[in-house]
Amino acid sequence: MLTIEHLRKSFGGVAAINDVSLHFEPGSLTAVIGPNGAGKTTFFNLITGAYRPDAGRVVLGGEDIAGLPAPVIMRRGMGRAFQVASIFSSLTVRESILGAVNAHRRDYAQLLRRFPLARAQSHADEVMELVGLSARAHVLSGNLSHGDQKLLDIALALALEPRVLLLDEPTAGMGSEERWQMIETVHQLWARKQITLIFIEHDMDIVFQYAQTIRVLSYGKVLAEGTAEQVRRNPAVIEAYLGAHFEGRAA
Amino acid sequence: MIRSALGRDLLFAVGGLILLAALPLVFPGKAFADFVIRLSAFAIYATSLNLLIGYGGLVSFGHGLFYGLGAYSFALLMQKAGTSIPLAFALTILINGAVAAVIGAICIRLKEIYFSFLTLAFQMLLHSLIIAWTSVTGGDQGLTGGVPRPPFLGIRLDDPRHLYLFCCAVLVVSLFIMRHLVQSPFGYTLRMIRDNPRRAAFLGIHVWRIRLLAFVVAGIFGGVGGMLISLFVSSAYPDFAYWTVSGEGVFMILLGGMGVFLGPLAGAGILLLLNDLVTRLTEHYSLVLGIVILAFALGLRKGVLGFLKDWWTKRAAGTKGRQSAATPAA
Numbered sequence: 001m002l003t004i005e006h007l008r009k010s011f012g013g014v015a016a017i018n019d020v021s022l023h024f025e026p027g028s029l030t031a032v033i034g035p036n037g038a039g040k041t042t043f044f045n046l047i048t049g050a051y052r053p054d055a056g057r058v059v060l061g062g063e064d065i066a067g068l069p070a071p072v073i074m075r076r077g078m079g080r081a082f083q084v085a086s087i088f089s090s091l092t093v094r095e096s097i098l099g100a101v102n103a104h105r106r107d108y109a110q111l112l113r114r115f116p117l118a119r120a121q122s123h124a125d126e127v128m129e130l131v132g133l134s135a136r137a138h139v140l141s142g143n144l145s146h147g148d149q150k151l152l153d154i155a156l157a158l159a160l161e162p163r164v165l166l167l168d169e170p171t172a173g174m175g176s177e178e179r180w181q182m183i184e185t186v187h188q189l190w191a192r193k194q195i196t197l198i199f200i201e202h203d204m205d206i207v208f209q210y211a212q213t214i215r216v217l218s219y220g221k222v223l224a225e226g227t228a229e230q231v232r233r234n235p236a237v238i239e240a241y242l243g244a245h246f247e248g249r250a251a
Numbered sequence: 252m253i254r255s256a257l258g259r260d261l262l263f264a265v266g267g268l269i270l271l272a273a274l275p276l277v278f279p280g281k282a283f284a285d286f287v288i289r290l291s292a293f294a295i296y297a298t299s300l301n302l303l304i305g306y307g308g309l310v311s312f313g314h315g316l317f318y319g320l321g322a323y324s325f326a327l328l329m330q331k332a333g334t335s336i337p338l339a340f341a342l343t344i345l346i347n348g349a350v351a352a353v354i355g356a357i358c359i360r361l362k363e364i365y366f367s368f369l370t371l372a373f374q375m376l377l378h379s380l381i382i383a384w385t386s387v388t389g390g391d392q393g394l395t396g397g398v399p400r401p402p403f404l405g406i407r408l409d410d411p412r413h414l415y416l417f418c419c420a421v422l423v424v425s426l427f428i429m430r431h432l433v434q435s436p437f438g439y440t441l442r443m444i445r446d447n448p449r450r451a452a453f454l455g456i457h458v459w460r461i462r463l464l465a466f467v468v469a470g471i472f473g474g475v476g477g478m479l480i481s482l483f484v485s486s487a488y489p490d491f492a493y494w495t496v497s498g499e500g501v502f503m504i505l506l507g508g509m510g511v512f513l514g515p516l517a518g519a520g521i522l523l524l525l526n527d528l529v530t531r532l533t534e535h536y537s538l539v540l541g542i543v544i545l546a547f548a549l550g551l552r553k554g555v556l557g558f559l560k561d562w563w564t565k566r567a568a569g570t571k572g573r574q575s576a577a578t579p580a581a
Contacts, residue, residue, distance in 0.1 A: 074455035
C-alpha cells in the first residue's frame with residue numbers, strides 16, 4: 001500500500017531523514033517510535049507533502065507521490081492528524097466535518113448551492129458517530145476539550161476516506177485515562193474502516209499493546225522494525241530509546 | 252431547511268427593498284435620498300472588503316483600488332464609448348474581475364502584512380495612473396463633462412427618484428448575492444482557510460485558488476460600489492482610488508462588526524453619519540473619527556452589530572435558562 005524508498009531530507013546540512021526505506025501493508029496498524037528529534041514528524045511531513053524530499057520515493061498504491069503538494073497527496077488517499085490538534089476554531093464540529101467532506105468530494109468551491117450540501121450530510125454524520133462526537137455536533141470547535149479537539153482533528157482526516165491515515169501523537173497532552181480512551185477509539189475506527197493506520201506515539205504501553213508492527217527511528221534512520229516483542233528485545237532500541245527497565249519488563 | 256435559509260434571505264431582501272423604497276415617504280428630503288445612495292455605494296464596497304477581511308482573513312489595504320476602478324471604468328464607458336448603462340455595468344464587472352484576477356494572482360501568495368502592503372501598492376499605482384493619464388482620466392481634476400444617464404428598460408436615472416430606487420435595488424441585490432456566497436460551500440471553505448489554512452490544505456483544498464476566487468468576487472463588488480458613486484456624482488475623481496478609501500472601508504467594517512454579515516452596512520451608515528454631522532460642527536473631522544475608532548477598538552471590538560448580536564445571544568440564553576429553572580421537574 002505505502003512504500004518509502006531511500007527517503008532523504010536535510011535542513012542546513014543536518015540529515016533529518018537519512019535514507020529511510022519502509023513498507024506498510026494494506027490495513028496494517030503501525031507505530032512509529034523514537035527519541036525526540038529522531039525525525040518522526042519530519043517523516044510524516046515528507047510523505048504528506050508538507051516538505052519536499054531531497055531524494056527518494058513515496059509510493060502510494062503504485063504511484064510515486066514524493067514532492068507533490070499536500071492537497072494533491074490528500075486527494076490520492078492520504079489523511080493526516082497533527083500533534084497539536086489542527087482544527088477550525090470558529091466553526092462547529094459539524095460544520096468542520098461537512099467542510100472536510102466537501103473538500104473530499106471537490107464541492108468546496110461551489111458558489112451556487114447552500115451549505116450544507118444534502119449529499120455531504122450523511123457522510124459527515126457517520127464520521128461524527130465514528131469518533132464519538134455526535135453529541136457535540138453543534139459545539140464550536142474552539143470550545144471543545146483538548147481530547148475532543150484531537151478527536152475532531154482525526155475526524156477531519158477520516159472525512160477524506162483515506163487509504164492511509166497518519167496520526168501524529170494522537171494521545172499527546174492527555175491524562176492517563178483519556179489516553180487509553182483515545183487509543184481505543186483509534187483502534188476501533190481502524191478495525192471498522194480497515195485502513196492503513198500509522199501513528200507516532202511516546203507511550204510505550206500503548207504502542208506495545210496496540211501496534212501490529214513498530215518502526216523505530218533514531219537520528220533520521222530506521223533503527224529497528226518488527227513486532228512489539230522483537231522491538232522490545234532489540235538491544236539497539238533499548239540502548240537508544242527504551243532504556244534498561246523495558247528489558248526487565250520484557251523478561 | 253436548505254431552501255428555508257435561502258427563502259429567508261430572499262424574504263429579508265425583498266422586505267429590505269420595500270422598506271427602502273418606502274422611506275422617502277417618511278423622509279422626503281433630498282438629503283436623505285443622497286445619504287441612502289452614498290450608503291448603498293459604501294455598503295456594497297465595505298461588504299465586499301469584509302469578504303476578504305472577515306470571511307477570508309485577508310486584510311487588504313488596497314481594496315479602494317476596485318472602488319476607484321469601478322467608478323472610472325463605468326464613467327469612461329458611459330462618457331467616451333457611449334454604451335448603455337446595463338452594458339457599462341456588465342463591462343465594468345468584467346474589467347474589475349479581470350484586474351482582480353491578475354492582482355490577486357500576484358498578492359494572494361504573500362502572507363499577512365506583505366499581502367496587505369502589496370495590495371496598497373497596487374492601489375497607489377492606479378491612483379498615480381489616474382493622476383498621470385490626464386487625457387483620459389482628467390488627471391487630478393477628475394472626469395469633467397458628466398456621466399450620461401440614458402434611459403433603459405423604462406428607468407430614467409436622471410430622475411432622482413429613479414436613481415434612488417435603482418441604487419437601493421443594486422444594494423439589495425448585491426448584498427443578497429454576497430450573503431448567498433458566504434453561505435455557500437465556498438463561503439465555508441473561506442472560513443476554514445481563515446481559521447487554519449494549513450489544515451485546509453491537508454484536507455485537499457487548494458487554498459490559493461479559493462483565496463483568489465474571493466479576491467475576484469470582492470474586486471467585482473468593490474467595483475459595483477464605485478459604479479454607484481460614479482452614477483451619483485456623475486463623474487469620477489482620483490480620490491475614489493486614494494488609499495484613504497481603503498482605510499474607510501476597514502473603519503466601516505470595524506465600526507459595524509466583521510463577524511456579522513450586515514456589519515459593514517451598519518458601519519458604512521455610522522461613518523457617513525459621523526462624516527455628515529461632524530463636518531457641520533467642526534473642521535477637525537479626522538480627530539473626531541480617530542477618537543471614535545479608538546473607542547471602538549478599546550470598548551466595542553466586535554463592532555455595533557457584533558455587540559448587539561452577543562447581547563441578544565446572552566439574553567436569549569438567559570431567558571431560556573430562567574424558563575428551564577421555572578419548569579418543575581417531571
